[in-house]
Amino acid sequence: PQLANQIAAGEVVERPASVVKELLENSLDSGADRVDLDIEQGGVKLIRLRDNGGGIDKADLPLALSRHATSKIGMLEDLEAVGSLGFRGEALASISSVSRLTLTSRPPEQESAWAVSAQGREMLAEIIPAAHPVGTTVEVRDLFFNTPARRKFLKTEKTEFRHLEEVVKRLALSCYRVGFSLRHNGKVVHQLRAADSETAREQRLSQLLGKAFVAESVALDVQAEASGLRLWGWMGLPTFSRAQPDQQYFFVNGRVIRDKVVTHAVRQAYQDVLYHGRHPAYVLYLELDPALVDVNVHPTKHEVRFRESRLVHDFIFRTLYRVIADMRP
Numbered sequence: 001p002q003l004a005n006q007i008a009a010g011e012v013v014e015r016p017a018s019v020v021k022e023l024l025e026n027s028l029d030s031g032a033d034r035v036d037l038d039i040e041q042g043g044v045k046l047i048r049l050r051d052n053g054g055g056i057d058k059a060d061l062p063l064a065l066s067r068h069a070t071s072k073i074g075m076l077e078d079l080e081a082v083g084s085l086g087f088r089g090e091a092l093a094s095i096s097s098v099s100r101l102t103l104t105s106r107p108p109e110q111e112s113a114w115a116v117s118a119q120g121r122e123m124l125a126e127i128i129p130a131a132h133p134v135g136t137t138v139e140v141r142d143l144f145f146n147t148p149a150r151r152k153f154l155k156t157e158k159t160e161f162r163h164l165e166e167v168v169k170r171l172a173l174s175c176y177r178v179g180f181s182l183r184h185n186g187k188v189v190h191q192l193r194a195a196d197s198e199t200a201r202e203q204r205l206s207q208l209l210g211k212a213f214v215a216e217s218v219a220l221d222v223q224a225e226a227s228g229l230r231l232w233g234w235m236g237l238p239t240f241s242r243a244q245p246d247q248q249y250f251f252v253n254g255r256v257i258r259d260k261v262v263t264h265a266v267r268q269a270y271q272d273v274l275y276h277g278r279h280p281a282y283v284l285y286l287e288l289d290p291a292l293v294d295v296n297v298h299p300t301k302h303e304v305r306f307r308e309s310r311l312v313h314d315f316i317f318r319t320l321y322r323v324i325a326d327m328r329p
């Protein structure tokens with residue numbers, strides 16, 4: 001029962017952006033290296049995500065839409081060392097309960113593709129043949145069509161799309177090996193090639209954060225393992241930076257997080273060069289043993305709890321402080 005409770009913790013679908021987050025995480029979990037997103041009307045009318053990942057077997061298609069069906073977790077201990085992004089087995093079920101959802105998939109060993117659909121809580125029982133290359137497409141139409149109260153809480157198309165784009169940005173910054181495309185109402189918003197070199201990664205950064213960020217940022221040297229911690233990424237120098245507070249990205253084991261310990265360590269490192277009202281821009285990646293960090297603190301998974309927060313704090317602070325000190329005239 002405890003496992004069920006932990007897994008069931010929290011709602012999933014708040015707005016189009018939360019749908020996109022869950023779908024993208026599934027695609028990344030499936031090993032895709034190419035994901036294409038088509039959005040209409042801020043995601044309320046249509047969210048269509050196609051990936052070229054491992055797909056879902058015909059027999060498992062209806063299962064994928066049912067609650068607490070996850071292929072990603074066996075036992076409670078697994079929650080401790082969550083390697084994959086999704087682990088609750090309820091995203092697709094929750095999304096399909098408030099939309100018209102079609103799941104089309106073809107694993108590599110299958111000759112052809114199959115599709116299942118659901119409308120609100122009603123699952124359309126039939127599995128029908130479909131045309132689709134290896135991989136999966138999830139199509140979510142008319143979000144909240146059957147829950148007008150929730151629909152009323154949605155903001156303008158522009159605002160919803162901005163939230164959704166932010167989700168895409170974060171995942172694109174955490175998965176360089178994957179190519180992303182994002183279209184809104186037929187127009188290409190982002191077209192990001194898979195980035196497997198330093199140059200390609202910087203190109204992605206400049207596409208997502210602007211040329212200025214890359215020009216003003218110093219690439220960190222990869223730090224040697226200190227107590228099993230590794231930090232890398234880019235730091236903008238606040239001397240030049242006109243960055244907004246939202247240009248601050250900190251990833252822990254590939255997930256973007258917001259954390260007091262981290263924020264404090266970063267700010268402290270910058271303190272000597274921070275002018276009043278300036279916000280440093282940064283994209284930083286901390287990697288550590290998953291057993292040393294609890295990512296299950298909150299269902300939306302933006303929060304973490306470090307087992308040894310003092311150690312993490314000091315490591316981040318010392319590493320960044322040294323880089324900044326080196327850069328000072």
Ligand code: ADP
Nearest residue numbers: 026030064070071086087088089090091092136
């Ligand atoms: P979870 O990701 O927590 O397991 P979801 O409801 O998000 O739960 O997905 C249910 C299951 O459907 C997954 O465990 C996975 O087996 C399958 N699945 C969903 N999306 C994809 C995808 N894009 N590619 C391959 N399998 C998928």
Ligand code: MG
Nearest residue numbers: 022026086091
């Ligand atoms: Mg999932």
